[in-house]
Amino acid sequence: MSAARRIQVHVLRHNPRDPASEPRLQSYEVEEAAGMTLFLALTEIRERRDPSLAFDFVCRAGICGSCAMLVNGRPRLACNTLTKDLPADITLLPLPGFELIADLSVDTGRWMRALSERLQAWLHARETEVDAARIEEPMDPDLADRIYELDRCIECGCCVAACGTAQMRADFVGAVGLNKIARFSLDPRDARGDGDFYELVGDDDGVFGCMTLLACHDVCPKQLPLQNQIAFLRRRMARAGG
Amino acid sequence: MKIVYSDVLVIGGGLAGLRVAIGVRRRGLDAIVLSLVPPKRSHSAAAQGGMQASLGNAIKGAGDNEDVHFEDTVRGSDWGADQRVVRMFVETAPKAVRELAAWGVPWTRVRRGDREVIINGQRVTITERDEAHGLLAQRDFGGTRKWRTCYVSDGTGHAMLYAVGDQAIAQGVPVHERKEALSLIHEGGRCCGAVVRDLVTGELIGYLARATVVATGGAGRLYRVTTNAVICEGIGAALALETGIATLGNMEAVQFHPTGIFPAGILVTEGCRGDGGLLRDATGHRFMPDYEPEKKELASRDVVSRRMAEHIRGGLGAQSRFGPHLWLDITLLGRAHIDRNLREVKEICQSFLGIDPAEQWIPVHPAQHYTMGGIRTRHTGESTTLRGLFAAGEAACWDLHGFNRLGGNSVAETVVAGTIVGEFVADFCESGVGDIDLPTALVRDAVAVQRAALDALLASRGTESADAIRVEMQQAMTDGVGIFRDAAGLESAVGRLEALLLRSRSIAVRERADGPNPELVTAYRVQRMLKVALAMACGALARLESRGAHFREDFPRRDDANWLKRTLATWRNAADTLPTLDYEPIDVDAMELPPGWRGYGARDYRDHPDTARRTAEVQALRDRMQAGDRREVQAALMPYRELLPARLQASNDRLEAPA
Numbered sequence: 001m002s003a004a005r006r007i008q009v010h011v012l013r014h015n016p017r018d019p020a021s022e023p024r025l026q027s028y029e030v031e032e033a034a035g036m037t038l039f040l041a042l043t044e045i046r047e048r049r050d051p052s053l054a055f056d057f058v059c060r061a062g063i064c065g066s067c068a069m070l071v072n073g074r075p076r077l078a079c080n081t082l083t084k085d086l087p088a089d090i091t092l093l094p095l096p097g098f099e100l101i102a103d104l105s106v107d108t109g110r111w112m113r114a115l116s117e118r119l120q121a122w123l124h125a126r127e128t129e130v131d132a133a134r135i136e137e138p139m140d141p142d143l144a145d146r147i148y149e150l151d152r153c154i155e156c157g158c159c160v161a162a163c164g165t166a167q168m169r170a171d172f173v174g175a176v177g178l179n180k181i182a183r184f185s186l187d188p189r190d191a192r193g194d195g196d197f198y199e200l201v202g203d204d205d206g207v208f209g210c211m212t213l214l215a216c217h218d219v220c221p222k223q224l225p226l227q228n229q230i231a232f233l234r235r236r237m238a239r240a241g242g
Numbered sequence: 243m244k245i246v247y248s249d250v251l252v253i254g255g256g257l258a259g260l261r262v263a264i265g266v267r268r269r270g271l272d273a274i275v276l277s278l279v280p281p282k283r284s285h286s287a288a289a290q291g292g293m294q295a296s297l298g299n300a301i302k303g304a305g306d307n308e309d310v311h312f313e314d315t316v317r318g319s320d321w322g323a324d325q326r327v328v329r330m331f332v333e334t335a336p337k338a339v340r341e342l343a344a345w346g347v348p349w350t351r352v353r354r355g356d357r358e359v360i361i362n363g364q365r366v367t368i369t370e371r372d373e374a375h376g377l378l379a380q381r382d383f384g385g386t387r388k389w390r391t392c393y394v395s396d397g398t399g400h401a402m403l404y405a406v407g408d409q410a411i412a413q414g415v416p417v418h419e420r421k422e423a424l425s426l427i428h429e430g431g432r433c434c435g436a437v438v439r440d441l442v443t444g445e446l447i448g449y450l451a452r453a454t455v456v457a458t459g460g461a462g463r464l465y466r467v468t469t470n471a472v473i474c475e476g477i478g479a480a481l482a483l484e485t486g487i488a489t490l491g492n493m494e495a496v497q498f499h500p501t502g503i504f505p506a507g508i509l510v511t512e513g514c515r516g517d518g519g520l521l522r523d524a525t526g527h528r529f530m531p532d533y534e535p536e537k538k539e540l541a542s543r544d545v546v547s548r549r550m551a552e553h554i555r556g557g558l559g560a561q562s563r564f565g566p567h568l569w570l571d572i573t574l575l576g577r578a579h580i581d582r583n584l585r586e587v588k589e590i591c592q593s594f595l596g597i598d599p600a601e602q603w604i605p606v607h608p609a610q611h612y613t614m615g616g617i618r619t620r621h622t623g624e625s626t627t628l629r630g631l632f633a634a635g636e637a638a639c640w641d642l643h644g645f646n647r648l649g650g651n652s653v654a655e656t657v658v659a660g661t662i663v664g665e666f667v668a669d670f671c672e673s674g675v676g677d678i679d680l681p682t683a684l685v686r687d688a689v690a691v692q693r694a695a696l697d698a699l700l701a702s703r704g705t706e707s708a709d710a711i712r713v714e715m716q717q718a719m720t721d722g723v724g725i726f727r728d729a730a731g732l733e734s735a736v737g738r739l740e741a742l743l744l745r746s747r748s749i750a751v752r753e754r755a756d757g758p759n760p761e762l763v764t765a766y767r768v769q770r771m772l773k774v775a776l777a778m779a780c781g782a783l784a785r786l787e788s789r790g791a792h793f794r795e796d797f798p799r800r801d802d803a804n805w806l807k808r809t810l811a812t813w814r815n816a817a818d819t820l821p822t823l824d825y826e827p828i829d830v831d832a833m834e835l836p837p838g839w840r841g842y843g844a845r846d847y848r849d850h851p852d853t854a855r856r857t858a859e860v861q862a863l864r865d866r867m868q869a870g871d872r873r874e875v876q877a878a879l880m881p882y883r884e885l886l887p888a889r890l891q892a893s894n895d896r897l898e899a900p901a
Contacts, residue, residue: 017757051708051709052759057472059283059288061508061594063287063397066279102442103758109280109420112280112282125344130340132337132341133337133340133892135895136340138375139376147348148401154282187346189344
């Protein structure tokens with residue numbers, strides 16, 4: 001068996017709350033192991049080498065969206081990225097577009113909550129009170145599957161980090177926001193119509209701000225059909241606003 | 243010192259905590275949710291396969307009802323559960339799943355007509371009913387007599403958490419993210435809030451509330467290999483333990499899931515087997531029917547994991563550089579089924595194993611998965627010993643699962659308990675006992691205690707490393723408190739853990755900053771985790787029988803005569819190095835379903851002296867009321883309905899079962 005590869009992990013270090021902290025890259029050498037993910041590599045660095053290194057992992061299985069970061073320049077989830085798929089030099093930077101907490105840890109939570117509040121991104125039920133002892137309303141099985149397809153967003157923030165418009169417009173809702181609108185507008189249980197959704201995303205901070213660069217579609221770790229959804233939504237919003 | 247006031251403080255932003263907060267908010271009270279992470283990142287999102295609720299829409303679920311769900315759950319628990327709580331749960335689960343449908347969860351739906359499914363390795367055609375078309379679908383899961391598990395592909399927990407999280411936002415429930423409770427504030431047997439650390443700034447804040455709800459999930463990270471998220475460290479149980487008053491129930495009851503991917507321990511859902519997947523050994527042989535002819539791969543998790551470990555011990559595991567494992571074969575389900583119903587499984591296999599599960603078998607090994615034990619509460623969710631402290635979900639032991647939880651009953655429990663406990667918390671706040679004086683001096687003292695402990699860690703000249711102690715703790719638990727247990731292994735584990743607890747008092751941190759300092763967090767958490775680990779190990783050492791997931795090789799029989807009781811652990815004094823154990827009897831005479839054989843697993847058990855009499859009583863009553871409505875029979879056997887909040891008492895409608 002060949003000797004294990006040694007990889008160099010270069011991590012941006014900075015604590016914005018510490019006046020003495022200057023952003024810098026710090027390098028750690030790690031011996032690669034079979035099946036090693038960036039979660040395992042960073043955990044090993046923290047347990048054995050540098051207990052101060054800040055990063056966010058929760059599920060470590062690619063389902064919770066906590067660990068998005070720039071991996072050699074590309075936004076992706078660190079937990080399901082295998083080191084063997086990367087070159088021996090790996091540069092990790094915090095996800096841009098979100099407030100930096102420290103090192104690789106960014107505050108996506110507050111951003112996503114503000115987005116949900118702004119877009120009223122929850123199901124607006126037709127009846128306020130359901131009688132849950134009664135048999136549920138039927139739904140077409142295919143439609144349920146299509147809603148789930150859009151419901152799979154994990155709010156990781158990769159689409160925002162990769163977005164050209166978000167670089168220029170601080171209030172742009174991003175693909176994550178547009179996808180949420182697409183999801184609720186597809187759902188017959190939601191009482192809102194296109195006119196209502198137009199009020200939420202019918203402007204340049206919404207669907208008309210998208211320049212169709214579509215990096216969001218390329219980087220989405222859940223492979224959401226963002227390209228199609230944004231195109232559909234733009235057409236419908238243009239109609240609703242016209 | 244900052245103090246934040248609210249009616250209700252909810253510690254934990256997963257499904258249970260959020261559902262409690264929504265419930266009390268709807269009753270016109272304020273609730274603040276504390277969460278280590280953004281709430282939609284909680285471990286609830288990892289529930290894949292589904293939520294049990296006896297809707298009976300799918301044809302293989304037809305004829306299901308609360309009675310069947312009740313019996314399955316009690317058998318699954320190996321008669322450790324509180325049967326009244328099980329009744330409350332099975333009655334509320336259909337309401338909870340339907341409420342979630344109204345909140346937007348895109349549940350997978352029944353499609354009318356013929357479809358091919360895999361049952362016991364055979365391809366068979368089943369025909370779904372016209373009248374069920376478009377209603378919530380159910381799939382098969384272990385330890386159930388009907389297909390009962392409602393699901394959203396295999397992203398059920400995610401879809402539920404997003405719908406409930408969105409509702410919390412809609413209701414304006416504030417979530418204080420990246421905040422960690424360090425201690426519960428209490429005086430005179432009354433809990434009134436928590437000391438909380440801001441994980442970004444390091445600031446300590448006092449939270450004062452009329453009711454405090456712990457909904458912090460499980461403790462999987464006490465073990466080296468677990469399906470649990472990295473935040474599932476049993477801290478809620480530790481907070482309760484450190485009050486010296488609240489008790490933990492049945493901490494030795496720890497579930498190992500049969501199908502963690504090997505070696506990482508990441509979960510692949512029981513839905514794989516529910517949908518027809520098989521377990522195979524090194525030779526490709528399907529071995530479960532040899533051990534469990536009745537339920538095969540779909541016996542309860544404790545039984546399947548034990549059989550797998552037994553089979554590996556017999557030298558029949560597949561060998562790999564990381565050690566032996568077994569195979570999960572879902573290739574027979576076909577690519578179309580996997581793409582629609584097992585897509586997370588597919589992604590996990592691709593990302594972490596580099597395999598396509600439609601073509602290749604998945605390497606699996608049992609991994610720690612669930613903490614049946616937790617903060618001991620009454621059926622209302624309130625601690626039996628510390629007033630004003632409530633618990634819900636995996637952090638609680640009210641006690642739905644006894645010594646083994648059925649698949650699909652945990653994510654169901656989160657929303658069911660959240661709904662029920664939310665109502666009782668609101669009742670508590672609205673009643674006279676919910677009043678508190680505002681003891682700001684008490685808060686000041688409680689904050690000062692935590693400040694001093696943190697300062698001592700930051701200034702320590704000790705020689706111990708928090709990370710090293712954590713790894714050794716995980717190893718001790720894995721070695722001694724795993725699937726197979728015996729006196730020697732457990733004594734060794736208790737000894738190692740106790741020594742680690744002593745050593746943890748000399749932890750020094752290299753990084754002295756009080757802001758985002760992961761080493762400091764590990765340090766203060768591992769000190770707490772060790773107490774929970776000791777509650778598990780001591781409970782397991784003391785329990786001289788095998789029940790559910792607690793299996794003693796030196797006492798392999800279930801012993802109802804001596805052990806039909808719940809373990810209670812307390813930590814009397816801060817200076818103690820071991821928990822104090824006590825027991826609470828489970829009354830056979832109050833049972834609707836007296837102890838017997840589970841229908842799978844060992845047939846050999848020792849009866850309680852009351853069992854024969856109670857069994858005869860139950861049978862006589864059933865005979866006498868043979869013609870009666872099933873609800874009347876149930877009420878005569880074990881009244882419970884009035885224990886439920888009034889708005890949850892209505893009987894559930896469902897489709898008529900075909901004749």
